[in-house]
Amino acid sequence: MSQRQENGAGRLWKWLKSNYITVLLPVIGILLWEILVRVFRTPTYLLPAPSVIIGTTLEKIHLLLFQSWVTLYEVLIGFLLGVVVAVPLAVVVVYIPPLEKAFYAFLVSAQAVPKVALAPILVAWFGYGLLPKLVVAFLVCFFPIVINTVIGLQAVSVEMLYLARSLGATGSQQFWRFRLPKALPAIFGGFKVGITLAVVGAVVGEYVAAGQGLGYWQVVAASNLDTPMVFSILVLLSVMGIILFYLIDGLEGLVIKGDPNRAQRRQAAAR
């Protein structure tokens, strides 16, 4: 048991040794921030010192955690909706070529629409409940997932399809054993972009219409000139985005085996 802990500590030490710049830079940045704010006596409502932000966070931790949960819930449901709609749609688009052209035309125009600007309209339609936030989160994460899935499913080479057909693979075998596994790295790439965007979407939804959630509380705090709280929420949202990103990254590692690009990244990171 202690052997294991030592191993863990050893690994951490090794990681720190090879990644010290990654760790050191933000630490220096935060320290500098703290010092400068104190030296110049910057008013707190303009720019609170990191220590003040941390203090506020700890003080209001119960409220913040509960509001984080509200936002997280919207993010996750919006994202899952995005996945559930986007992936099958991408499959349909890839398998029905006439749809592909129409789809791309639609996609280009849809991409040009700033999805977050739809939020006020969605409020008019769906009221002030959970729904408009879900819809914004869904809309912003939907497109990267659909695009990446289409690209991934088309990535299978002609030779690989020849191989499949000369083995007598049925249509469903071609999909499950060739196309889909080949597409997974791209699909997960879409998930990673999508989950971070879903956070943005949910928060914007809360800005526009909500009685709770981190976005709502940020608006409230801002109107009270409670800048430390605004920053505290900003930090929490970032942490949420980072954690969600790495959760998907970890899931990708579990699901996808033998991906040459991923192996390359891992080797580069270990160096």
Next chain:
Amino acid sequence: MGAVESKLSSGLPVRLDGVSKTYETSNGPMRALEDVSLQVREGEFLSIVGPSGCGKSTLVMMVSGLLPATSGQIFVGDEKVQKPYTKLGFVFQQDVLLDWRTVLQNVLLPVEIKHLAPVELYRQKALDLLKMSGLSGFEQRYPYELSGGMRQRVSICRALVTSPPLLLMDEPFGALDALTREQMNSDLVQIWQQTRNTVLFITHNIDEAVFLADRVLVMSKRPGRILSLLDLKDIPRPRSLKVKDTPEFQKFVANVRDTFVNQGILS
């Protein structure tokens, strides 16, 4: 002799009757292959050589049923090829390995797709093939951990694991260095002497073509026609790399080269 041969062989004969191929391109029709008629005996190893773009790949693609012939007919055994023919092993120019499967899983892919049983037997066969190809210890590795030569050997094992009566190989060693290539030639001869399936083997390398084959099919520039069909029964089997030093071997290599020189393909 003939009787013994056919007993040894587990291959199927291949017959091409006046096969031609015209590709429809944006610049209009393009004749790739011109009236090829040919009989490959069961269990025969046929090498196909010819200049780049003369239609060699087109030819084996049509035999595999992956590409339809524009005219003419192709038979494997008694069966007319009209759709992808699945009782064959195909080694493509690029090793088409599946990144997400281990070496062993890649070799067993045909068994899985075709629901062949008993799996344990095929698993053993796959392990044997991998061992014979010098890939012991790599069974659980992923393709990105292998060199180009190793990857190509895996794809050959995959083509062989179901003991197909017909094996199509489209420049399988094209991307390999000279040394690995010689080794692979020698290994392939060893394996084939045991399996005795019918093989159509495309190569640019005259040495390789002669070393491996019972007969060498020499093709013209595009549109591909048969220039000559050399019988190599004077080079005895079983063969080892040493056979390349014999006068018979040299004679046949010179013969193929002369054919190309006469056609202005080589100078």
